[in-house]
Amino acid sequence: MESLTIGELAARSGVAQSALRFYEREGLIHASRTGGNQRRYDRAELRRVAFIKIAQQVGVSLEEIREALASLPENRTPTKGDWSRLSARWRHRLEERISVLERLRDQLTGCIGCGCLSLQRCKLVNPSDRLAGRGAGPQMVLNPPGE
Amino acid sequence: MESLTIGELAARSGVAQSALRFYEREGLIHASRTGGNQRRYDRAELRRVAFIKIAQQVGVSLEEIREALASLPENRTPTKGDWSRLSARWRHRLEERISVLERLRDQLTGCIGCGCLSLQRCKLVNPSDRLAGRGAGPQMVLNPPGE
DNA sequence: CTGCAAGTTGAAGTTCACTTCAGCTCAAGG
């Protein structure tokens, strides 16, 4: 079994066929075609799909995932190194996200309980990209003073 | 300054006015009205908005947030205890989410590099709710064997 | 009292990530 049908890839990856077709339209994955126009996936596509799912967990948009995947070599099957490089790109992001949630966990109850959730002192929430400089919203958890 | 205008609440919470109106329509927050039909927010609403933002960070949908907030007492300003109870409800969820991301962080590079991302052995991704029983997709990170 | 920033509404529009549908064609077992 050299290549996979869309049904097989869907089953093995846990991603719906419709989503796989969607990903293909969006340039995230690739498929060759049989004489009868059916998709056949190289086993390497499994890794792409897995990467997509992982990146989504980390909170990366399909657009960014597409860009990242586009940086993989087209002419050969990606190597360990290629994947490592790619995953490294989001490691920082993942770590940031984790520490946000950890601060949230550590402070949530106390913070809400004590009323500092009034957002002046505690500054809990804010999307991390629009933090810098802007004073609005709760930021202590997402953007703690000690960093 | 007893109550806040929508502009003030938006500025202090970091949530757009349009989103605040949207939240009100959805029953997430409440406002009283001036004679001229303008919204006035009790300071306690700041805490509600903060709670909403926090819950969103944890990955809770507005629908669920609405349900949680609905369990707060209507007849009085919520106390520490009320908020603690509410936040406790999502603590487990938050912890689950954190451990998913930590496993992701710990295994991502190696896992992708070594090729076990082929999803058979490593089982990386899957939404945690449809994990049980279903064999499809990568699950080791989201649903590690040692638990 | 006036001017203008701030607020109001309902309806429609937007983005993301898919899913569903209708109407086909393809492939493989009996």
Added chain:
DNA sequence: CCTTGAGCTGAAGTGAACTTCAACTTGCAG
């Protein structure tokens, strides 16, 4: 051959979470 399940396409639909718009009203500083 024939049936049946798997696959194909483009277009439209979905749901979450908002945003934008147009047309209008309020509230306060000067």
